[in-house]
Amino acid sequence: MNKNYFVLLMALMLLSGAVAQPIVKSTEANNRAFKAKLPKIAIAGLGIESSTFSPALTDEEAFHATYGADVFSRYPFIAKDSALRKQAFWVPTLVGKSLPGGAVTRVAYESLVNKTLDSLKKHLPYDGLYYDIHGAMSVVGLDDPEGDFIERIRKVVGYKTIISTSMDLHGNVSQRLAKNSDLITCYRMAPHEDAMQTKARAVKNLIDRINSGKGKPAYKAWIPIPILLPGEKTSTRIEPGKSIYAQVEPASKQAGVVDAAIWIGYAWADEPRNHAVVMVTGDDKQKVKNTAEKLARDFWAKRNEFAFVAPTSNLQYCLDKALASDKHPFFISDSGDNPTAGGAGDATWTLTEILKRPEFKQAGGPSLIYASIPGPELVAKAIAAGVGNQITGRAGAAVNARFAPPVELSGVVEAIVYGDKDAEVEVVIKVGSTHIIVTKKRKPYHKEADFTRLGLTPRKADIVVVKIGYLEPELYAMRADWLLALTPGGVDQDIEHLPYKRIIRPMFPFDQSMEDPDLSARLIPLSGSSK
Incomplete structure (x- = not known):
C-alpha cells in the first residue's frame, strides 16, 4: 500500500471515530x-x-x-x-x-x-x-x-x-x-x-x-x-x-x-x-x-x-389461669392497648388490675414482668434516685385515660437503660413481685433482647404480660403457655362493638345474615389511562 495513502486512510478513520481515541475517561x-x-x-x-x-x-x-x-x-x-x-x-x-x-x-x-x-x-x-x-x-x-x-x-x-x-x-x-x-x-x-x-x-x-x-x-x-x-x-x-x-x-x-x-x-x-x-x-x-x-x-x-390465634378471655380469667399453671413463662397478651397495632400504649387499666391482686403484693410472690407503660416523669425520678433506691410516682394515661387514671407506682429501681430508638430511656421498677418496665416514650416489646438488655430474664419468669396481640416469633418461641386477654384500648379486639360510622355495610362480621357479595373481578385501568 502506498505510504501516503495509508497515512491518509488512518487520518480519515481517526476523524470518523472508527479507531479508538487514546483518551482515558475519568x-x-x-x-x-x-x-x-x-x-x-x-x-x-x-x-x-x-x-x-x-x-x-x-x-x-x-x-x-x-x-x-x-x-x-x-x-x-x-x-x-x-x-x-x-x-x-x-x-x-x-x-x-x-x-x-x-x-x-x-x-x-x-x-x-x-x-x-x-x-x-x-x-x-x-x-x-x-x-x-x-x-x-x-x-x-x-x-x-x-x-x-x-x-x-x-x-x-x-x-x-x-x-x-x-x-x-x-x-x-x-x-x-x-x-x-x-x-x-x-x-x-x-x-x-x-x-x-x-x-x-x-x-x-x-x-x-x-x-x-x-x-x-x-x-x-x-x-x-x-x-x-x-x-x-x-x-x-x-x-x-x-x-x-x-x-x-x-x-x-x-x-x-x-x-x-x-x-x-x-x-x-x-x-x-x-x-x-x-x-x-x-x-x-x-x-x-x-x-x-x-x-x-x-x-x-x-x-x-x-x-383468635390463642385462647381468649377476660383479664381476671387469664391471671387466674397463669397463677394456677405449672408452665412457665406463661404469656398474657394485653391486647386492647397493643402499640404494634395502633394502641396508644399508655392505657393503665391492665396494670392497675394486676397491682390489685394480692398474689403480687409481696416481693416473694409469683414473678411477673409487665411490658410496658410510658411514664417520663417517673423515669426522671428513677434517674435522679438511681438503681437500688425506692421511688414513688405516676405513669401512663397521659393520652388514653378513658379506662383508668395514671397508675401510682412505689417500688425499687432495678435498672436504667439508655439509647433505645423508640423508648429513649427504659426503667425497671419492682413493685411487690412485679417487674414493671416504664419508658420515657412508648415502645413495643417483641424480642427476647428487649428484656434481657434490661437485666430481666423472661424465660425464668412465672408470668410475662405484654402489650401485644398475637405473639411475635421470638415471644411465641419462648412461651410455655399463652392466653390473649380481651382488654380495653384503642385496638379493642371486640370490634363488633366499636362505633364504626363510615365503613361500607353490609360487612362481615357485623352483618351476619348478609347475602353473598359480588366477587367478580373488577379490571382496574392502567395508570395514566383516562378510563
Whole structure:
C-alpha cells in the first residue's frame, strides 16, 4: 500500500471515530456512562397503622424519616455490592416508618409528603419508583392517605414511570391506589416473617418489567371483599388463614401472572376503604381474572372459620389461669392497648388490675414482668434516685385515660437503660413481685433482647404480660403457655362493638345474615389511562 495513502486512510478513520481515541475517561465519567445504561429507580414511602379509635395523634418525629443514601439502610437486599443494588441507578428520596399509633396530624403528613415530592423533582425523570407503604395510615381530615400520596407522586413523575407498591397485608387497597400502582404486592405471613422478601419481590418485579421491556402489566384485577377482621383472628399460623395464604405463591407463579395478593385490611380505622381485598396483576386477562376470583371466593367461603390465634378471655380469667399453671413463662397478651397495632400504649387499666391482686403484693410472690407503660416523669425520678433506691410516682394515661387514671407506682429501681430508638430511656421498677418496665416514650416489646438488655430474664419468669396481640416469633418461641386477654384500648379486639360510622355495610362480621357479595373481578385501568 502506498505510504501516503495509508497515512491518509488512518487520518480519515481517526476523524470518523472508527479507531479508538487514546483518551482515558475519568472514573466519574465512566460511572456516569455506566449508570446511564441502568434503569433509574426512585424509592419513597411512609408506613404506619393508625387507629381512629385511639385518642393519640402521631407527629412527624415518630416516622424517623431517612433521606437520600440513608434510605438504603432499611433494605438489606439493596445493600452496597448486592446483586439488586447493581441492577439500577437508585434515587432514594424519603422513607418514614412509625410505630403504629393514632391518626397522623395533617401538618406531619403534608410535611413528609412535600419533602418527598421536592426530592423527586430534583432527579427527574425515572424509569421506575418503589413505593414502600404499610397501607393503614389515617390522617386527620383526609381519607385514603396512601391513595392521595401516590396521586401526588404521579403529578411529579408522570405516567411513564412504572410504580411498584409493597404493603403490609393489614393495609387497605383503595381503587385509586390500585390504579396508580402498576405492580402491587403484600406480605403473605402474619406475623410478618416475610416482610423483607415481600419488599425484595416488589423491587425485583419492577426491575424485570423495565429491563424486559414488558412495562406495565396489561391487567389488574381488584376485588373488594366485605370482611373486616383483626389480625389476631387472621394469623397465617392457624387455619383458615394458613391455607388461604398458602394459595397465593402458587397463584403468582402462573404464566401470564406477575403477582397475586390478599389484604386482610385494617380493622381499627373507620373509612370506606377498610375491608379485605384481592388483587392479581399480569398480562393474561383471563388468568388474572380467574385467579383473583378464586382467591376471593375461597376467602369468603372460610369467613365463619376465623378465630383468635390463642385462647381468649377476660383479664381476671387469664391471671387466674397463669397463677394456677405449672408452665412457665406463661404469656398474657394485653391486647386492647397493643402499640404494634395502633394502641396508644399508655392505657393503665391492665396494670392497675394486676397491682390489685394480692398474689403480687409481696416481693416473694409469683414473678411477673409487665411490658410496658410510658411514664417520663417517673423515669426522671428513677434517674435522679438511681438503681437500688425506692421511688414513688405516676405513669401512663397521659393520652388514653378513658379506662383508668395514671397508675401510682412505689417500688425499687432495678435498672436504667439508655439509647433505645423508640423508648429513649427504659426503667425497671419492682413493685411487690412485679417487674414493671416504664419508658420515657412508648415502645413495643417483641424480642427476647428487649428484656434481657434490661437485666430481666423472661424465660425464668412465672408470668410475662405484654402489650401485644398475637405473639411475635421470638415471644411465641419462648412461651410455655399463652392466653390473649380481651382488654380495653384503642385496638379493642371486640370490634363488633366499636362505633364504626363510615365503613361500607353490609360487612362481615357485623352483618351476619348478609347475602353473598359480588366477587367478580373488577379490571382496574392502567395508570395514566383516562378510563
